Amino acid sequence: MLMLSPATPAPVRVLLADDQPKVRSALRLLIEQEMAFDVVDEAGAADELVRGILNSAPHIVLLDWELPGLPDAHKLDAVRLIAPHVQVIALSGQPEARVAALADGADAFVSKSDPPDSVLRALYFVHDKV
Amino acid sequence: MTFSAVQLDLSDLTDLFNVIVDAVIAFDQQQRILYFNQGAEAIFGYAPQDVLGQHLDMLLPARFIEAHRHHFQDFSQSPVASRPMGERRPIYGRARDDREFPAEAAITKLQREHDTVSIVVMRDITERKRVEDELRAQAEQLAVAAERSRLARDLHDAVTQTLFSASLIADVLPRIWERNPVEGKKRLEELRQLSRGALAEMRTLLLELRPAALMEANLAELLKQLAASIASRARVRVDVRVEGQAELPPDVKVSLYRIAQEALNNVAKHSGATEASVTLVVAADANTSVQLTVADNGSGFDTRISKPTHIGLDIMRERAAAINAHLNVTSQPGQGTTVQVALPAAGDNN
Numbered sequence: 001m002l003m004l005s006p007a008t009p010a011p012v013r014v015l016l017a018d019d020q021p022k023v024r025s026a027l028r029l030l031i032e033q034e035m036a037f038d039v040v041d042e043a044g045a046a047d048e049l050v051r052g053i054l055n056s057a058p059h060i061v062l063l064d065w066e067l068p069g070l071p072d073a074h075k076l077d078a079v080r081l082i083a084p085h086v087q088v089i090a091l092s093g094q095p096e097a098r099v100a101a102l103a104d105g106a107d108a109f110v111s112k113s114d115p116p117d118s119v120l121r122a123l124y125f126v127h128d129k130v
Numbered sequence: 131m132t133f134s135a136v137q138l139d140l141s142d143l144t145d146l147f148n149v150i151v152d153a154v155i156a157f158d159q160q161q162r163i164l165y166f167n168q169g170a171e172a173i174f175g176y177a178p179q180d181v182l183g184q185h186l187d188m189l190l191p192a193r194f195i196e197a198h199r200h201h202f203q204d205f206s207q208s209p210v211a212s213r214p215m216g217e218r219r220p221i222y223g224r225a226r227d228d229r230e231f232p233a234e235a236a237i238t239k240l241q242r243e244h245d246t247v248s249i250v251v252m253r254d255i256t257e258r259k260r261v262e263d264e265l266r267a268q269a270e271q272l273a274v275a276a277e278r279s280r281l282a283r284d285l286h287d288a289v290t291q292t293l294f295s296a297s298l299i300a301d302v303l304p305r306i307w308e309r310n311p312v313e314g315k316k317r318l319e320e321l322r323q324l325s326r327g328a329l330a331e332m333r334t335l336l337l338e339l340r341p342a343a344l345m346e347a348n349l350a351e352l353l354k355q356l357a358a359s360i361a362s363r364a365r366v367r368v369d370v371r372v373e374g375q376a377e378l379p380p381d382v383k384v385s386l387y388r389i390a391q392e393a394l395n396n397v398a399k400h401s402g403a404t405e406a407s408v409t410l411v412v413a414a415d416a417n418t419s420v421q422l423t424v425a426d427n428g429s430g431f432d433t434r435i436s437k438p439t440h441i442g443l444d445i446m447r448e449r450a451a452a453i454n455a456h457l458n459v460t461s462q463p464g465q466g467t468t469v470q471v472a473l474p475a476a477g478d479n480n
Contacts, residue, residue, distance in 0.1 A: 020363070020364075023294065026295035026299050029299060030299075033306070112290050
């Protein structure tokens with residue numbers, strides 16, 4: 001029987017959006033250890049996020065829910081307008097932001113007080129939907 | 131004929147007095163009760179026949195009788211004909227069942243042919259005081275809640291971010307080290323800085339929980355800790371330089387710390403600076419003068435058009451004014467920002 005080795009799929013493109021460089025740096029380090037993902041861009045504020053999505057066409061946005069410049073409500077409207085199918089993982093220091101994030105249409109939520117592997121679990125969870 | 135010229139007997143007014151809900155009580159120079167309206171009956175619980183001819187003291191809590199006697203003497207001898215409600219502190223009445231109640235009172239004296247009659251109008255303010263106390267307690271609770279949520283927000287903005295970053299790095303560090311020890315060492319240094327930063331942030335936040343510690347601590351040490359905490363939060367290099375030394379009054383210390391905190395928060399949040407400096411110069415001769423400078427190399431702003439509330443400028447000004455210091459902010463787009471507070475020597479006027 002002939003075995004066809006499947007071609008290695010291209011890594012899923014990830015954009016990191018968080019106003020704190022140290023958080024982006026740590027997230028990048030974590031994600032870069034995973035073959036399945038590639039960090040293609042970073043954003044420190046909402047305007048950079050919009051530019052980053054347009055320029056780098058990410059599959060997944062890891063989005064700090066308190067990113068400066070995002071509106072207080074319907075935070076994902078602008079993102080959905082320019083990239084309707086991008087997977088959004090909301091990330092917040094405030095665990096209670098989960099409800100609002102999922103209601104606003106985030107595909108997954110990770111609290112910054114959860115252990116690190118929850119970030120990876122969320123990434124693999126949305127990976128299959130990309 | 132003018133109204134004041136009309137000679138009125140009290141009995142002319144009883145119909146009017148009886149539609150007033152307040153207590154209206156008339157008494158003579160010996161403080162014997164001459165008149166007691168329906169409002170007074172309702173408030174004190176006595177019928178007129180119980181009180182008429184009796185001494186006014188029966189309507190006062192025992193502990194106020196002596197003081198009241200003096201007040202009444204002062205009033206009857208003074209040229210003032212009346213004292214309105216609310217002008218004096220609340221007084222207390224004693225009801226028939228011995229219940230004490232807070233009251234507001236106005237008093238007026240009428241000169242008659244042979245004697246002077248005083249008329250007191252009194253209002254039981256128990257309910258109003260209860261509502262006021264309740265509102266005050268609610269306002270205090272709200273202030274405490276607001277303060278708590280501010281602290282919680284600060285914790286999320288600072289310590290949570292730093293510890294989250296540290297935990298991510300710690301998680302992957304063993305794998306990185308195995309593959310590339312040089313990179314591993316670099317990341318370990320990052321981890322070390324993050325944990326130190328988290329400690330500095332934590333200490334700064336603990337000061338907010340225990341403001342008394344601010345007054346006890348040394349200002350130079352406080353500024354260093356603040357700088358470390360801001361550096362951790364915003365990845366800005368913050369140098370602290372201290373020249374001279376003197377024991378500063380607690381209010382000066384706290385105000386200067388708060389101004390530095392506000393200025394450094396702006397550096398972290400708005401400036402995009404990579405470097406900042408905090409300089410404290412204390413000239414400790416006969417008169418102590420202090421100068422605190424916070425400068426950054428960030429984006430700056432146009433001081434003519436920036437909204438002062440937005441960057442807390444007016445708060446810094448208020449804090450400076452409270453200790454008679456002068457605050458000066460210089461900035462231009464692209465040129466960084468410098469905030470300087472100068473506290474002149476105690477003897478100087480300017």
